[in-house]
Amino acid sequence: MKVSYQWLQEYLDLPENPADLAERIARTSVDINDVYSPSDGLTKLVVGYVDSIKPHPDSDHLAICQVNTGADELVQIVCGAPNVVAGKNVIVALPGARIGDNVKIKRSKMRGELSEGMICALQEIGFSEQIAPKAYDEGIWFLPDDAVPGESIFPYLGMDDTIIDTDVTPNRGDMFSMLGNVNDIAAFYGLTSKFKSLPVHENKAQQTDQLISAEIKDQNIAPTYKLRVISDIQIKDSPLWLQIRLWNAGIRPINNVVDVTNYILLKYGQPLHSFDYDKLPAKNIGVRFAQDNEPFTTLDEDKRELSSDDIVVTAGDRPVALAGTMGGLETAISNQTTTVALESAVFNPILVRKQARRHDLHSESSSRFERGINPETVETALNEAAELIDQLGEGKVATGIVTGSERKVAPVKITLTLQRINHVLGTQLSNTEINDIFKRLAFGCDESDGSFLVTVPARRGDISIEADLLEEIARIYGYDNLPATLPAQTSNIGGLSQRQSSLRASRHALEGLGLNQAISYSLTTVEEAQQFEIVRHSDPMKLDYPMSQDHVATRMSLISGLLTDIAYNTARKQVDVNLYEQGRIFIPVGKNKRPQEQEHLAGAITGEFSTKTWNNESQEADFYLIKGIVERYLANMAIKNPISFVASSERPEMHPGRTANILIGDELIGYVGQIHPQMAKKYKIAATYVFELNFDQIMAEPKKPRHYQSISKYPTITRDIALLVDDEITNEAILEVINAKGGAYLTDVTLFDVYEGAHLPAHKKSLAYTLTYQDKQGTLVEDKVNQAFDKVVKQLTDKLQVEVR
Incomplete structure (x- = not known):
């Protein structure tokens, strides 16, 4: 989550600068991805007032602008933005300025007319396309009318803020909100939080339960579900302060209704969804499992086919939202919306997580539902959102909340003793210090004779056992303050096992033969998983919820991965490639059973194996070269039983006249040869020679007791x-x-x-x-x-x- 330092300062009197605060968060709460300011790398960007404009004499799309950049000084700037007009404050990059992508602005002539700077769009000063408001995609951004020409633009756009980008772990869903961050920072600094909620003002002339109803029959899907209705709304742009809050958090401003729901999501960690009330097919709302192949179009205009594992919000019986993930296009807020039905809910986190992964639809809402929602702020967030929509849209909030379901969460109570705390942490803490820590955490605590009965608030769903509380005490007390002790030493001498030694020796042997190690993905497509097997098996094991279409099945051979690596290098003009890989393949053994894992070894060569020098000719990869590598490798492995190469033409992926099975005695352990020209064409590579060996079988073979001979002195x-x-x-x-x-x-x-x-x-x-x-x-x-x-x-x-x- 991108946490605004200026927003934090509204709720806390922070004692440290942003960098030190981020370092403290990383040591105490969650990891930090980055600490940055939106203005980093930008210079000489000021407010400019467009005094007048006139068409460029030699262009039909350029305009010559006279711009006041401070002290009533007018400069001439040639601008091509279609929306530039006189009488507006704009972003001006002066000569010598640095804008986005470290571009330097210089005085120049544009079709013969002097331009002393640049009038900028948001994207040109570093805003990404994903957060810049759509209304300004084709043009420049207008600053507030009260902006003072010549002043820096950064305070007006919130670019003087510092953003602390936190990496929220799955167990700390509370840190996916400003409220959670405020609570945690207040705890480890011992500060008093000034966090406040906005009370709602209702219109007594309208009753919510007369406008809409909700009934959740299966509370395991939606333990809590609440609705409000706001009418007579005017859809318009949000005020600048709200837009700044959103784009500094990486969210694009849309309109005042949608922006309020996103603002509340950031503030409380409570996802909300706004429906156009008049577009709802019916005014009775429910939540159910979808039907197999049930069609539904989401807000991103993607037409989806749902499954019976998906959960949907319905109006009547028609889906209007993928619950906890994304709303439907049919009931989306538009410029014609006048009445909004506002939803605040808690959905089953496991169902939402699987649904988001199934549809590859990871939204800000689903990320929070997956980690767990604070049930104590569901109604608070709904009320504040309704009040803000009322204020910004000049609407009317109907009286009352319609509740479809509400499951009361019993507080978690945990008992632990002072003796246990000090024993585990190695500390000498007192009862007073322990009580103070729980008070800073805002945990209820009843202490009696060194025994603490702690009541954990619902917002901390990650705490359920004694060990969790011990961790909380340790991190608030400070990991750096815990006493350090040396671990007990043992007299055991470390070393590699026989298998580890053999694996290492195997890699050294292949690298000595001129091959470079590659590491490929264990997951691949079903088609590639079935190629190049030493022994043919049934269909590969498939993942229920693959992360991408290219990684849906476990591999049953290593060669496909090596060919992908060769294709990657070939596409980048590296045509001489010599690779090997040592890794595991996965053989299915039955439904709902763990697959058999085998250690395999494979190699692939293409192009020139050795380059031409003044005293050596180059050596092109061919069958005899790859066979020689395999023979030398097997000789190095000191296998006792006889090794033979038998011509083979039954492998469809291999050249029928240049392939041989490799046998130890009568047992097949692998094969070597040239891949089929059609297969090489499919991978877009030149003639390539490969081998694959079952390393587990090689390891199981008896070895020669003496793998060296003395050199004879006789002729x-x-x-x-x-x-x-x-x-x-x-x-x-x-x-x-x-x-x-x-x-x-x-x-x-x-x-x-x-x-x-x-x-x-x-x-x-x-x-x-x-x-x-x-x-x-x-x-x-x-x-x-x-x-x-x-x-x-x-x-x-x-x-x-x-x-x-």
């Missing part, structure tokens, strides 16, 4: 062999035969040449390998190498029918 012997093989024979099949029959001294097999061309028979290819032999205990002799090599050649020809070239 190696190599043999080269070129094989003519059929197209369908894979490199993996050949390596399997060589490694199986290579003997004890075979240490490495490297494929160094692949050839397919016109000089070979049809459907044949040539593969050339280097076999490396080494005895780690002594010098290897040629005869042993030849024997082992001959066994390999024989096995290749017998088992795979290859031809040695």
Whole structure:
């Protein structure tokens, strides 16, 4: 909530400046987002009186104005505002002034005519489009007639105020009002509040219950519901003091009726709603659950389809408002309104919160209803609003209040002892000090022999147990005043668990292989949640109340998030991207059951994996590169069982000829390959290569007991062999035969040449390998190498029918 310091000063004799007050609020009550003045960054903005205007000789929309900016000094300013007229006080930025967005104003010529400054609209001096009055959207703002030319504009527009922007937590709904802030600040400073309510003056000639009726059948929806009627109203602009109150709080002034309801909302934290009485379909008001698919148009002109979980205010049986959230367009206040039905109520906070989230319609009213309304000020706020509408609209308030429902709230009574207080807080407080704290909080307190029976006012719905009262005592006494003690020390030595160590080692391995870590959202669309799964599952788990349409389901793969990251980078001309993500996916296991969480690991590369330098060529991302990264990673994880890559074409999101399943033994743990070109087109990215692994399965695999070998000091012997093989024979099949029959001294097999061309028979290819032999205990002799090599050649020809070239 944006709290006006000047408004606070009307109710409290504040001992500190705004910055110190904000710091005290942050330490005692709620967090502070910002402390600022609307005039920050603005200079040389003064009142100017338009003495005369004439058309610009070379323009059909510009006017030349003679403006008095003080001491009867006239300056010439060229202005393009359509509403500029003589005889009005306006906002003038003098040469050298700084206006909104830090724009500097200079003397200049506009189509040949000198302009010594600028006549400004509110938006040009920093007012946002959301709070500037709509009547002045296209033109300049007129200052009051009694404004003195040459004086600063800031006091006239409330821009000399300081705004303390508080971040109200869900439990402190009372701090969403000036009354709540005044009560809390008075408590921790020990001040006397001068907060006053405005009494209502009723017209005895009219009785409210003869004009309108209200009946709430389900008080769980609306525990309190009250109405007043004000007639013979003139709809017009609110006085400037009221508009300043609103726009400094971030609310746009509309007209005197709507502005009063917003003013009362700020003052008491009590949302009100004003209906055009004559537009109500019937004069009997109720509150009920909506019907499924029931149509309703809200004030923002959005046509909505309601559900049976929504709550609506009805006239007759027709909806006229989304209860606690937003009114209906059909009964909105307009310039033709003469009679107003004014509503003040308490609605079920849980129903309002869910309704606001369901319709993505978070209003000033719903924000307060969600946190809980003070039932003690429902009628007070209604009376003051009716009186202000009467005064500002020259209307008549009908006698009496129509009450549809009113649930009396029993005060919360809590007992605690002085001994308990001092034990928990570590203090040495006395009975007198405790009594003083509760008096400052305006809590009822009966003390007897060190035992306190505390009556909590209804405005503090966040206090219900002893611990809540202990917190109140601590914060009013001052957290800084609580004695400090060192925590008890233990002799336990901290360290990472085995799982934490493995996760960290996994990240280090992938970063060492050239990938950068990415963190994606766990929530996504239903379509993306079902893409790129290692094992196909049922539909993903969906959220009942998603915050946006892009985050409605839990992910079942990490790759979609990485592709979104690549698309984000590609759109910003970063086409060489190498990413990995380590995170959890969520597998549904049944209705109303918690999903199974699996730790997965995924990577994605596109563009150049390494850039060209003076001594190295660049390396483009391809299938063999991503497969090599996966192989090296799995080797680093020291998996004991054999790892294999099996060609796969059943994954619709992946390229059918460049994808392989990854198996440990016979168990599928992931896959690697190129995403399908149609999928790359959908994400608007270039050819991209990905992999995904089930990290939990990798962790569960037995590991090699010794993940290193000593380097042999003895020489190696190599043999080269070129094989003519059929197209369908894979490199993996050949390596399997060589490694199986290579003997004890075979240490490495490297494929160094692949050839397919016109000089070979049809459907044949040539593969050339280097076999490396080494005895780690002594010098290897040629005869042993030849024997082992001959066994390999024989096995290749017998088992795979290859031809040695």
